[in-house]
Amino acid sequence: MTLLIGLPLLAIAAVIQSSVIANFHFYGGSLDLVLIMTLSWTLAGDWEGGAAWGFCGGLFVDLLSGGPFGLTSLALVILAYLASLTEGRLWRSHVLLPLITVAFSTLGLHVISLLGLSVAGWPIDWPLSLLRVTLPAAVLNTVFMLPFSGGLRWLHDILYPAQVKM
């Protein structure tokens, strides 16, 4: 069920990210729709499914990217797993959790991407990349996280209603 919902949503998100969102930049950064959706779905409560979303979403992004194939999926699987470690914590339902998660995950995604590109032979200017691209992207992703997080939590609750013990 997770992939049945996730595959079309992530495919559309990746295409929109490439065809529409890539035209808009906030300073040097841009919105990462697939990252936001993966984290939102994970934090909505599908702890295993989040990693699967990250894997598939990452492959879709890699398919449309000129970078090494498999790099984004690797990064998103790791980030979804780290986000899933909040399961069972008392502060899991805190409103700030998705915002903090996406801010740090943006940094994580970019660091893994830059490492991968560096290994593949791209010349990387780390300070410039982190300051001009990662920082604005983290701000942008944080701003857009709440509506996506709310929407996907709503969808998750419809598909997987919480069981009440009588």
Next chain:
Amino acid sequence: MSKLQQRTALVGVLVAISLALLWLNGTGRLEGVKSAVSLPFTAMQRSVARAWGNVVEIFQKNPDAEAVRQENTELQAEVNRLQTRVTELEENEAALKTLSGLVNYARTQPQNDYLAANVIGRDPSPFLKYILLDRGSDDGVRRDMPVVTDAGLVGKVVEVTSQACKVELIVDSNSAVNALLQKSRERGVVVGELAGGVVMQYVSQQVVIEPGEPVLTSGLGGTYPAGILIGTVSAVQKLNYEVLQQADVTPGADFTHLEIVLIIVNFKPIDLEPFFNATPTPVVPAP
């Protein structure tokens, strides 16, 4: 096995698959699979890019439409119909203008055969500068073909599927183009920068570079034809204690508004690899 252990195992498997894909991609064995899988994505991108183009046109060309709507429902429908028609015509005019520019450019370079292509996507990664075009191997596009507009060099084809291709822009930080300053005839290498600009490096300190001087492809290395405009010098970075100087170059092509480009389909890049890999023949002493 606890839930967390199960999840860790799943993530381990997915990470292993991702690493395997990275390795397979490096060896070039995934090209066929990627080409097949990207077909539906190309079709989706075409539709989304077209729809997005229409939306942009409406917002750019019709800012007062909201006020018109409030005036009268009947008039609104008529205005909207006419406005759509005007937008269509303006869009056609803009396309015609772009195409005539490209045709004029093509006429000035009769030695090249061109194939026009629409830009249907950009790289989703903020660190990479690639575009996706709606022409692929079915149209005769091959890897390493140069891509230009009438304003200058755009990049080269780095990946081809049957219906689309990926172009590495000259502003990508991995791109390097052998270049020539038009007036001084001095050679250098134009490389991309993360910020989206290009810099001409490895220019001798003895050369006087003037801002505004055109920078062309030199043809050295055989990856691009000679004489294509890359851009113009905007600033010179010269330090007396350094052996070489470099110049900031403003690219001729506007990479943020690329819509239609030309692929040079008859250019065959020269493979110089054998020269670098050749084992020197031992000299046999005379008997």
